[in-house]
Amino acid sequence: MLDLNAVQSGYGETQVLYGLSLTAQAGRVMAILGRNGAGKSTTLKTIMGLLPLRAGQITFDGKPIPTRAFDVAKSGIAYVPETRDIFPSLTVRENLEIAAKRFGGANPDWTMDRVLDLFPRLGERLDNGGTQLSGGEQQMLAIARALLMNPRLLILDEPTEGLAPIIVKLIHDTLQRLKAEGLSMVLVEQNFGFATSLADDVVVVGKGQVVWTGSAADIRADEGAQHTWLGV
Numbered sequence: 001m002l003d004l005n006a007v008q009s010g011y012g013e014t015q016v017l018y019g020l021s022l023t024a025q026a027g028r029v030m031a032i033l034g035r036n037g038a039g040k041s042t043t044l045k046t047i048m049g050l051l052p053l054r055a056g057q058i059t060f061d062g063k064p065i066p067t068r069a070f071d072v073a074k075s076g077i078a079y080v081p082e083t084r085d086i087f088p089s090l091t092v093r094e095n096l097e098i099a100a101k102r103f104g105g106a107n108p109d110w111t112m113d114r115v116l117d118l119f120p121r122l123g124e125r126l127d128n129g130g131t132q133l134s135g136g137e138q139q140m141l142a143i144a145r146a147l148l149m150n151p152r153l154l155i156l157d158e159p160t161e162g163l164a165p166i167i168v169k170l171i172h173d174t175l176q177r178l179k180a181e182g183l184s185m186v187l188v189e190q191n192f193g194f195a196t197s198l199a200d201d202v203v204v205v206g207k208g209q210v211v212w213t214g215s216a217a218d219i220r221a222d223e224g225a226q227h228t229w230l231g232v
């Protein structure tokens with residue numbers, strides 16, 4: 001579904017990705033793991049057209065991925081950045097309506113009712129401004145907004161970062177439900193247990209390249225790989 005082949009990318013003079021290749025398959029969840037600074041977020045930003053592709057190819061459903069971020073989103077990839085990027089001056093309802101209007105189409109899979117069924121908490125917060133939300137509620141809003149874009153692939157960057165254990169569990173159960181419904185996902189996550197319990201496939205990034213690839217069960221069983229590549 002999503003293929004990265006020998007991707008190079010970075011920031012100005014700083015090159016971060018040195019020929020990174022991976023394949024995320026339809027109907028599956030792929031976790032991208034790796035130490036801090038390995039290049040995981042840079043990989044996602046390059047996929048999303050937020051950083052220019054310097055060399056290599058990225059294809060989505062066999063076609064070269066668009067170069068502009070808006071077109072990548074239109075092509076069916078929704079991205080929940082580490083920073084969540086909700087609009088703080090707008091209410092929860094307005095944040096959701098913007099996504100639904102821009103990306104909903106005539107007969108969308110995801111509607112306001114459906115995301116509020118997934119996150120009832122957001123229904124109680126519809127008239128609250130973005131700044132009045134807890135970290136967990138902001139993450140729920142960021143995921144809900146991404147779903148209203150009716151993606152074929154959902155990409156999440158560290159969705160549990162900074163959240164209390166009870167909210168981490170809620171996010172986990174929600175993503176599990178989306179997986180059971182067949183939504184394809186790519187997940188960057190520092191929480192090893194969270195990532196490997198959701199994922200089918202795992203790639204580990206180290207210094208801008210993929211250094212390990214296998215199943216979630218493989219890496220859970222491989223303490224050597226965990227120690228070498230993740231410092232777990």
Ligand SMILES: Nc1ncnc2c1ncn2[C@@H]1O[C@H](COP(=O)(O)OP(=O)(O)O)[C@@H](O)[C@H]1O
Pocket residue numbers: 011014016034035036037038039040041042043
């Ligand atoms: N905006 C930026 N400008 C310059 N360097 C950056 C920027 N963002 C990240 N980097 C550098 O790129 C490298 C990879 O970062 P990143 O992809 O965010 O790592 P990860 O998500 O795996 O923790 C790091 O060395 C980081 O310091």
Ligand SMILES: [Mg+2]
Pocket residue numbers: 040041042082
């Ligand atoms: Mg990161």
